[in-house]
Amino acid sequence: MLIDDLRAARLSAGWSRVSLAQRVGVDPQTIKRLEKGVGSMSTLTSVMAVLDFRLAGLGPGRTLHEQLRASRRRRSISLDGLAAKTGLSRTTVASLEQGGGSVASLLRLLAVLAPKARRRARERTYWGQGDREDRDARFTPPEFLASIYAAFGNIDLDPCGHVLSPVVARRRILLSENGDGLVENWAGRLAFVNPPFSELLVWLRRAHDQWQRGHVQTVVCLVPVRTDSHLFHETLSVDADIFLLRGRVRFLDSRGKRQGTPFSLMLLTFGATESQRDRYAGLVLGIWLARRSVPAVAASMLRRRDAEPRPFDNSTIGPPLIYP
Numbered sequence: 001m002l003i004d005d006l007r008a009a010r011l012s013a014g015w016s017r018v019s020l021a022q023r024v025g026v027d028p029q030t031i032k033r034l035e036k037g038v039g040s041m042s043t044l045t046s047v048m049a050v051l052d053f054r055l056a057g058l059g060p061g062r063t064l065h066e067q068l069r070a071s072r073r074r075r076s077i078s079l080d081g082l083a084a085k086t087g088l089s090r091t092t093v094a095s096l097e098q099g100g101g102s103v104a105s106l107l108r109l110l111a112v113l114a115p116k117a118r119r120r121a122r123e124r125t126y127w128g129q130g131d132r133e134d135r136d137a138r139f140t141p142p143e144f145l146a147s148i149y150a151a152f153g154n155i156d157l158d159p160c161g162h163v164l165s166p167v168v169a170r171r172r173i174l175l176s177e178n179g180d181g182l183v184e185n186w187a188g189r190l191a192f193v194n195p196p197f198s199e200l201l202v203w204l205r206r207a208h209d210q211w212q213r214g215h216v217q218t219v220v221c222l223v224p225v226r227t228d229s230h231l232f233h234e235t236l237s238v239d240a241d242i243f244l245l246r247g248r249v250r251f252l253d254s255r256g257k258r259q260g261t262p263f264s265l266m267l268l269t270f271g272a273t274e275s276q277r278d279r280y281a282g283l284v285l286g287i288w289l290a291r292r293s294v295p296a297v298a299a300s301m302l303r304r305r306d307a308e309p310r311p312f313d314n315s316t317i318g319p320p321l322i323y324p
């Protein structure tokens, strides 16, 4: 699967083996061999970087070998356990997790650890100049956060934090400290989630799950508006209250530069109270698609018409934007 996808990625980039080899700085024979599943992990990762090729279906990480380690840990398998399951030696598994070893060993490992791992679809929308990791490291600007603190209160948890992010939270889960917000339990009154946009689905599922379990009272997510998604219609449309932001947020990148999103954004909240929502609408321009308790008479009419028991109230439009 990986090898087929790799070849397809080269062809869809319109590159011959020779031109890919030149870009990677290897011999064309090396690319030919790689496309037959023969070669080293280090060549493979160089080719993946040039093709902007990442695998979905593995744990988080900046590189393939970090993703392998995260996947094993996520499934609570020891090095010895994985060696036994794959028929590889413990040393080979450890070496793969450090970026060494051969492609043949990697394929055996993937067949056990992540048999469905596939090339991650590229973001459909242009977002940033850098690689995926760079695109996912966009930080919420302080002036945007000011209205979050003012309306929802202090943030107890940022489950996908970053040392360079201006988010002020009592607890931040940091990848750089081996934290994993998709594994560690969330806790507290308010979680603020500006997730990696390339992994929206998994983060929104996580947010919904942690809120549903009562681990966190209110979750506020800052995410692109994708109301056509399967997830949105199945789960989020039932429990989420949504604030459609008018105007775009200018995020900060790791160099402190500003960048506006080329797509619309919304706050997607679980468990936000009516007064929190009202306060937010008083600070930021946009429209709440929020469920409100329905007056008794209206509720009985709604029941008679078999309509949604908690209809949207989209009448709340606040004063001008406070973010640029």
Ligand SMILES: C[S@@+](CC[C@H](N)C(=O)[O-])C[C@H]1O[C@@H](n2cnc3c(N)ncnc32)[C@H](O)[C@@H]1O
Residues within 6 Å of the ligand: 060, 136, 137, 138, 139, 140, 158, 159, 160, 161, 162, 165, 166, 167, 173, 174, 175, 179, 180, 181, 182, 193, 194, 195, 196, 197
């Ligand atoms: C869009 S940035 C937002 C950072 C910060 N929450 C903010 O609002 O400024 C998303 C961050 O999630 C982090 N991240 C990605 N996967 C993660 C994981 N599994 N656990 C914790 N953090 C993760 C990345 O390091 C990235 O910096």
